[in-house]
Amino acid sequence: MESEGDAPEPRGLSRALKVTATCLAAVIAAAAIAAAVVWKVSESKAHGRAEADCSQAVKAMTASSASFRKTVSQQEDVMAVTEAQVKTAGTVKSLHEAVKDPDVASVSCRSGMTTQELRDSAEQARKNEALYLAGSKRVESAAAAVTASRDAKTLDEAKKALSSRKDEASKLLADxxxxxxxxxxxxxxxxxxxxxxxxxxxxxxxxxxxxxxxxxxxxxxxxxxxxxxxxxxxxxxxxxDDPSQGGSRGYATQPRRQGYGRGRVYRNPSLPPRRQNVNPPRKQAPVQNNGGDDSWRDWMNNQKPIGNHGCNPDGSCGIG
The missing domain is CATH 1.10.287 (Helix Hairpins)
Structure with a gap:
């Protein structure tokens, strides 16, 4: 005998439940498939955007790197300045440090990379770009500091040189x-x-x-x-050379010997000529005709001095 609690379910209800369950499962499966398709499409688009973003970031980084190197090349003349040529030696050292390549990480954008990897690469590329841009500014600033320091020393040296010459000129003016x-x-x-x-x-x-x-x-x-x-x-x-002006160069520059009597007189060329009675004339005795001897004496007394003796006809001789 069957009890009242063991009464069988109606066949129609059981079948309805099975159909509902089957439909529900189909709907869930379809939703899952749709979600997967949507995710796939979305992921593909995100990957594409990430790849494009990474490529753009690398392009900007490359441009900033080229700009940095151009900035460095433009400072070749300033790079040649030595510490001895500047007022502050540290400026030269700072410039040589600034022109070194920034410490950047390598970056690549490949289609085989995941979306996240592409995003990470793009972020690193932007960091590198910032480093290159900052490096260019640092080079320009350091170069300007070197130039200013060099000009300051050049100005100081020019001022010092002018001051020194001015002192020389003042002394010359006084002298x-x-x-x-x-x-x-x-x-x-x-x-x-x-x-x-x-x-x-x-x-x-x-x-x-x-x-x-x-x-x-x-x-x-x-x-x-x-x-x-x-x-x-x-x-x-x-x-x-002019005797009238008290000069002595018009007279003989070598001692000249004069003779008179039995002695000799030397003339001093540094003294003006003057007359001196060295041997005053002697009174001659009357000439007597004693034959040949008296004639000889007469002839001797009537002779005048021969040559440039510096003596006068009256028998006096000058010294000097």
């Missing part, structure tokens, strides 16, 4: 007082000294220009001093 043929040259030198003292400029060329002007003014004063010295020397020589 040349009354020693120039043309006083206008000293006036011009004084004006240039004043200009040098008033000069204030940030350009080394201005100081070099003024230094050159001072040099020309100094040369003019030196030439004028030489002209006066030559003229003074010529005047002194002319005076020495």
């Amino acid at each position: 040349s007082d009354g020693k120039v043929a043309d006083p206008a040259t000293r006036d011009a030198l004084g004006e240039e000294i004043g200009k040098a003292g008033r000069l204030s400029s940030g350009k080394p060329a201005d100081y070099r220009k003024e230094s050159d002007a001072l040099g020309r003014a100094m040369d003019a004063v030196k030439a004028s001093m030489q002209a006066k010295a030559d003229a003074d020397k010529a005047a002194a020589e002319a005076k020495a």
